[in-house]
Amino acid sequence: MRPGPAGTPVADAVSCTRLAYAFGDTLAVDGLDLAVRQGEVFGLLGPNGAGKTTAIRCITTLLPVPAGTVGVFGHDAAKERMAVRRLLGYVPQQLSADSGLTGRENVALFARVFDVPRRERAERVGQALAAVGLADAADRLAGTYSGGMVRRLELAQALVSAPRLLILDEPTIGLDPIARTGVWDHINAVRAATGMTVLVTTHYMDEADQYCDRVGLMHRGRIRALGTPAELRRDLAERQGTDTLPTLEDVFRDVAGSGLDDHSGGGFRDVRSTRRTARRVG
Numbered sequence: 131m132r133p134g135p136a137g138t139p140v141a142d143a144v145s146c147t148r149l150a151y152a153f154g155d156t157l158a159v160d161g162l163d164l165a166v167r168q169g170e171v172f173g174l175l176g177p178n179g180a181g182k183t184t185a186i187r188c189i190t191t192l193l194p195v196p197a198g199t200v201g202v203f204g205h206d207a208a209k210e211r212m213a214v215r216r217l218l219g220y221v222p223q224q225l226s227a228d229s230g231l232t233g234r235e236n237v238a239l240f241a242r243v244f245d246v247p248r249r250e251r252a253e254r255v256g257q258a259l260a261a262v263g264l265a266d267a268a269d270r271l272a273g274t275y276s277g278g279m280v281r282r283l284e285l286a287q288a289l290v291s292a293p294r295l296l297i298l299d300e301p302t303i304g305l306d307p308i309a310r311t312g313v314w315d316h317i318n319a320v321r322a323a324t325g326m327t328v329l330v331t332t333h334y335m336d337e338a339d340q341y342c343d344r345v346g347l348m349h350r351g352r353i354r355a356l357g358t359p360a361e362l363r364r365d366l367a368e369r370q371g372t373d374t375l376p377t378l379e380d381v382f383r384d385v386a387g388s389g390l391d392d393h394s395g396g397g398f399r400d401v402r403s404t405r406r407t408a409r410r411v412g
């Protein structure tokens with residue numbers, strides 16, 4: 131909770147305290163503290179294997195919360211799973227669109243799954259497709275779409291339930307720069323129209339710098355640096371005593387340097403999953 135405009139407390143869109151999650155002996159998330167404020171675009175950055183996807187799966191209730199707490203707009207993800215699910219839209223790393231259905235059919239499927247009232251469905255599906263620039267391609271098979279269009283279709287699927295929180299895991303991986311800009315333009319347009327909060331993971335530092343209000347650099351299961359991209363860059367310049375402003379990439383290397391070497395961070399499993407994700411939209 132943080133004070134709102136009239137002094138009344140406002141719940142954070144996401145609030146994790148000492149969240150921990152282990153796969154066998156691997157501690158994927160290790161005491162994560164994270165607060166995403168309502169209405170902001172928050173970027174969760176970190177090297178392969180830092181624990182970003184695992185943390186996101188706990189927030190979306192796809193994984194349980196074995197230790198610590200996770201809140202979404204004040205709802206406890208461990209105890210109020212359905213309430214949390216109703217508040218969020220999620221675009222996972224894995225392909226979530228069916229190539230054998232048209233764009234409209236894909237979004238309609240999500241509208242049914244997310245209980246959009248039957249009489250509103252057709253209109254809401256049309257609106258979601260229009261919001262991501264796919265109105266003209268809506269009745270083509272998704273299998274004929276380009277990588278950028280597939281990503282925008284997945285965005286429409288997540289938006290059809292009018293979520294207050296949109297969670298995107300690597301939304302632009304494997305896309306060319308123009309398609310990447312297209313995805314972000316549509317996210318920002320929806321956000322401007324609805325005030326939706328966005329939590330995104332990305333490996334593209336230039337995107338984080340340009341589109342995120344604040345970023346958290348995650349390394350070995352925990353946030354190691356937090357702030358606006360400008361704050362983090364100024365901070366590093368001060369610590370290094372340089373006049374030229376470092377890039378967010380420099381900040382990332384400074385924080386996660388040891389995760390980018392040969393011995394820690396992304397193992398074979400992480401590299402393989404990143405390559406698979408990049409290929410599936412390429």
Ligand SMILES: Nc1ncnc2c1ncn2[C@@H]1O[C@H](COP(=O)(O)OP(=O)(O)OP(=O)(O)O)[C@@H](O)[C@H]1O
Pocket residue numbers: 153156157158159176177178179180181182183184185396397399400401403404
């Ligand atoms: N299903 C699983 N079984 C076993 N270990 C897993 C599983 N999923 C993730 N891990 C391990 O947990 C750690 C965190 O992985 P996670 O996918 O959360 O990282 P990430 O920051 O999202 O990485 P990437 O940027 O590659 O997506 C890694 O060491 C990973 O190998």
